[in-house]
Amino acid sequence: MKDLSAFISDLEKNKPRSILRIKKEMDPEFEIPAIIQELEKLRLNPVLVFEKVRNLKGEISKFPVVINLFADREILAYAIDSSVDGLSRDYVAREKPVPPVIVDKVQAPVKEVIQRGGEIDLFEFPILTHHEMDLGPYLAGGSAWITDPDTGMVNCAVIRIYVAGPQRLIVNFNKARHSHYIIEKYAGKAQPMPMVVVIGHHPAFYMGAQTKLLANEPEIIGGVMGEALELTPSETWGAKVMVPAQAEIVIEAEVFPAEVDIEGPFGEYTGYYGGQRLNPVAEVKAVTRRKDAFYLDIMPGHADHFLLDAPMAEAYLYGKIKELIPGTLAVHIPVSAGARLHAYIKMKKSNNGEPKTAIAAALSADYRVKHVIVVDEDVDIYDEQQVLWAVATRSQWDRDLIVIPGMMGASLDPSADGLLTAKGGIDATKPAGRNTFAPRISLPAAVTERIRLKDYLEPGDREAMKI
Amino acid sequence: MARTYYVNCPHCRRDYNVDKTLVDLGLAGVKLRCPYCKRDFIYDFQKKESMTANPDRP
Numbered sequence: 001m002k003d004l005s006a007f008i009s010d011l012e013k014n015k016p017r018s019i020l021r022i023k024k025e026m027d028p029e030f031e032i033p034a035i036i037q038e039l040e041k042l043r044l045n046p047v048l049v050f051e052k053v054r055n056l057k058g059e060i061s062k063f064p065v066v067i068n069l070f071a072d073r074e075i076l077a078y079a080i081d082s083s084v085d086g087l088s089r090d091y092v093a094r095e096k097p098v099p100p101v102i103v104d105k106v107q108a109p110v111k112e113v114i115q116r117g118g119e120i121d122l123f124e125f126p127i128l129t130h131h132e133m134d135l136g137p138y139l140a141g142g143s144a145w146i147t148d149p150d151t152g153m154v155n156c157a158v159i160r161i162y163v164a165g166p167q168r169l170i171v172n173f174n175k176a177r178h179s180h181y182i183i184e185k186y187a188g189k190a191q192p193m194p195m196v197v198v199i200g201h202h203p204a205f206y207m208g209a210q211t212k213l214l215a216n217e218p219e220i221i222g223g224v225m226g227e228a229l230e231l232t233p234s235e236t237w238g239a240k241v242m243v244p245a246q247a248e249i250v251i252e253a254e255v256f257p258a259e260v261d262i263e264g265p266f267g268e269y270t271g272y273y274g275g276q277r278l279n280p281v282a283e284v285k286a287v288t289r290r291k292d293a294f295y296l297d298i299m300p301g302h303a304d305h306f307l308l309d310a311p312m313a314e315a316y317l318y319g320k321i322k323e324l325i326p327g328t329l330a331v332h333i334p335v336s337a338g339a340r341l342h343a344y345i346k347m348k349k350s351n352n353g354e355p356k357t358a359i360a361a362a363l364s365a366d367y368r369v370k371h372v373i374v375v376d377e378d379v380d381i382y383d384e385q386q387v388l389w390a391v392a393t394r395s396q397w398d399r400d401l402i403v404i405p406g407m408m409g410a411s412l413d414p415s416a417d418g419l420l421t422a423k424g425g426i427d428a429t430k431p432a433g434r435n436t437f438a439p440r441i442s443l444p445a446a447v448t449e450r451i452r453l454k455d456y457l458e459p460g461d462r463e464a465m466k467i
Numbered sequence: 468m469a470r471t472y473y474v475n476c477p478h479c480r481r482d483y484n485v486d487k488t489l490v491d492l493g494l495a496g497v498k499l500r501c502p503y504c505k506r507d508f509i510y511d512f513q514k515k516e517s518m519t520a521n522p523d524r525p
Contacts, residue, residue, distance in 0.1 A: 133483055133502045262500045265483055275471070276499060277486035411487070414471055418487045 002202040002225055003109070003246040004066065004294055007079065011047060018075060019047040025060065026053045028137065029129040032067060036299050045071035045303050049294075056123035056137060056163075063249075063295040065126050067141075069203055071303035076311055079203040080224060088315040088331070091224065095211055095315065098222030100229040100242070108232040108245035115287045116235060121166045122251075122284065130300050131267030135276070137163045138266060140305075141296040142197035142251070143209045144171070145218075147241065148182050149189065155179050156209035156217040158298065158308065161197065161282075162263045169253055169282040170263040171195070175419060176367045176408055178214065183280065187257035194241045195255050195282060196234060200248025200296035205229070210309055212316035212366070218242075235286035248293040253282040267301050268412045269338040306339030313366055317343060320365040325354045331362075332381040333369075340368040340410060344381040347374060352432050359402055359425030368410040372425035378440070379428075390428040394437070400427040476501035477508050477517040 011019040026032055032050055039045065048068045055061035070076060073084045082090035105111045115121075127137040139161040147154050157179050162170040173180045186193040198205075208224030209217055222229040231242035236252045243250045259281045265273040298304050310333040318331045327348040333339050343362050349355060355374035362372045375381060375390040395401070402425045409421025430437035454467045472490045473482045481503045489497065489512070496518060499510050508519035 135500065135502045136505070262498065264486065265502050273484060275484040275486035275489070276474075276502070277489050278497075418491070 001230060001246050002204060002227060004069075004200045004202055004248055004296065005290075005292075007202050008047070008049065008066065008294070011075075011078075015075075015078065017046070018072065019049065021049045021051060023051050026050050026065075028054055028056065028126050030132070032065065032128055032297075033130050033299060033302075036068060036302055036304070040302065047071075047075060050126075053126035053295075055126050061124065061126040061295070063124075063126055063293055065128070065297055066200065066294045067128075067297045067299055068304045069296065070206065070298065070305075070308040073307060073311065076203065076207065076307060080207065080226070087311045088318055091207065091311060091315040092319055094224045094226065095208075095213065095220055096223040097215060097219035098228050100218050100222055100231045102239075102242070103230045103232050103245050105232050108230070109290045110243065110245055110247045110250050110288050111232065112291045113289050113293075114235060116285070120284050120287050122163055122169075122287070123166050125249075125295055127163050127295075128297050131273070133265050133273050134267055135162055135262070135264055138300075139163060139169070139197060139199065139251075140300050141298040142199050143201075143206060144179070145196040145198065145241075145243075146179055146182050146193060146255075149185050149191075153216045154218050155182055156198075156221070158206070158210070160263075160266050160300070162266075162279075164261065164281075167284040169251075169284065170261050170279050171255055171282050172263055172266075172277075172279050175411065183255065183257050186255075190258070192254040192256050194234075194237050195253050196241060196243050197251040197253065198244055198247045198249075199251065200294050201244060201246060205244070206308060207312060210312040212313060218244075235288060243288070248296065249287070249289040251284055252286040252288075253284045255280050255282040269301055269305050269340055270410075270412050270414065271301055271338065272412070272414050274412050301338075303335065306335045310335070310339035313340075313369075314343075317345075317362050317365055317369070321345060321358050321361050324361055325349075325358055327354065328358065329377055330381055334384060336384060337371070341370045341413065343369045343372045344387050345372060345374045346377060346379060346381045347429070348377045349429055349432055355427035355429050356402055356425070359427070360404075363404065363407065363423045363425065367408050370409055370413065370421060370423050374425065374427050374429055376429045387428075391426055394430055395426050395428045397426070401425070402427075474499060474510055475517065476504060476506070477519045478506045479504040 050065040053065045077087045155178050160172045204225040208221030211220040230245040232245040233239045234241045234243050260278040263279040264276040268274045314331045322328045329346045332344045359372045379390045380386045405422045407423045411419045471484050493512050
């Protein structure tokens with residue numbers, strides 16, 4: 001069965017340059033984020049395993065911290081046996097429901113250690129404080145599972161969870177996401193909401209859990225992982241609420257929708273702090289884990305956070321737009337806009353109405369997408385210089401710009417009015433048809449195929465230029 | 468017009484931002500916690516000032 005431990009061993013054996021173990025002692029406040037920032041300056045995004053991190057009691061924790069698991073598209077592609085170029089396409093192909101299988105607790109590694117009641121102490125874990133103005137330690141790598149009380153469907157979302165005490169959490173449910181609608185149902189019934197926080201699993205598990213489909217998400221996780229997800233009964237609610245058997249750590253908590261406390265500020269994907277707010281309180285009822293569990297964290301506001309979501313959102317948008325416009329070729333959600341707010345669409349258009357139709361579809365399909373640029377098939381949407389060149393030379397904003405005020409957007413965008421945001425898009429495509437636009441500059445193919453730079457350089461220059 | 472609402476911690480006198488949802492509630496007395504000094508204080512969103520005296524102020 002796929003799990004995080006086996007994936008790390010696989011990387012160390014087969015892709016050793018993609019993973020780095022750090023054995024020096026680390027403080028849980030800011031030091032690991034500082035290492036990630038240093039690596040990013042060098043344009044490096046390896047998976048990181050920190051072996052000696054202090055916990056919230058100041059002791060060396062027995063749980064190594066795994067972070068940056070999602071910071072590289074190549075690793076994400078590797079996790080689902082795909083390639084960087086084929087990641088979105090292959091994700092869509094796998095994003096199909098596969099019913100989970102139920103296993104007995106004795107077969108579940110996540111039940112090797114079980115803590116209940118007074119035995120629970122979240123401060124044993126190396127829970128990181130990521131940015132200077134964060135309120136404190138946050139579970140940033142937990143996939144929170146909640147169940148719709150009407151449909152029984154399980155929703156999974158990576159959300160920020162403030163650790164307010166050894167058994168107390170404050171949970172941020174985004175008002176634009178499905179999870180908010182579910183907690184509202186429990187609030188309406190004046191009932192506490194069961195929540196399972198899954199910390200650490202195979203990356204394909206998290207990729208499946210980030211599906212944008214309205215589905216029973218553990219089934220989609222099975223599809224994306226390529227094997228049925230193993231579930232086992234929770235300690236708190238028995239078979240009414242199931243937990244992933246191969247997880248590293250599972251926290252079972254009851255969320256009280258009507259009881260709120262302070263949460264935030266917290267450094268977010270926008271590159272800004274989301275402000276302090278009041279959010280629901282949760283009481284931890286049980287913690288179960290492997291004996292030698294890894295503690296998974298996700299570095300907010302950096303590649304680890306951006307890429308956990310972008311390929312899945314690209315796959316979702318691609319499917320939605322392709323249904324309307326068959327000439328849609330690819331969608332890219334760039335990290336330059338927090339991997340949430342911008343989308344670039346490449347298409348081979350057949351009429352002049354298609355780009356604006358694609359813009360409207362993209363702006364509606366994902367509430368966070370705020371600006372869309374549509375380009376032709378000759379533009380590389382993974383190269384922002386080319387995208388901006390297309391905007392500069394193929395658009396006239398009096399006819400090619402759409403602005404829709406007052407849409408539901410990302411409330412973490414500091415320029416927005418809460419959930420309300422103005423969205424827009426630019427049609428940066430040439431007019432449809434042959435010979436409708438200026439020709440691009442180019443060189444004769446016969447010459448570019450013949451000329452090889454290395455043949456024209458002196459040996460010393462070749463060496464200096466590493467050619 | 469400012470798009471972000473800042474409060475000033477009465478303990479350490481540093482500013483930080485609060486979310487629009489909290490501002491819109493307009494409550495007269497809300498317990499807040501300074502992310503810098505981790506101390507709690509009460510804030511009045513109607514008067515737009517802290518209700519907790521600054522202990523360091525003479």
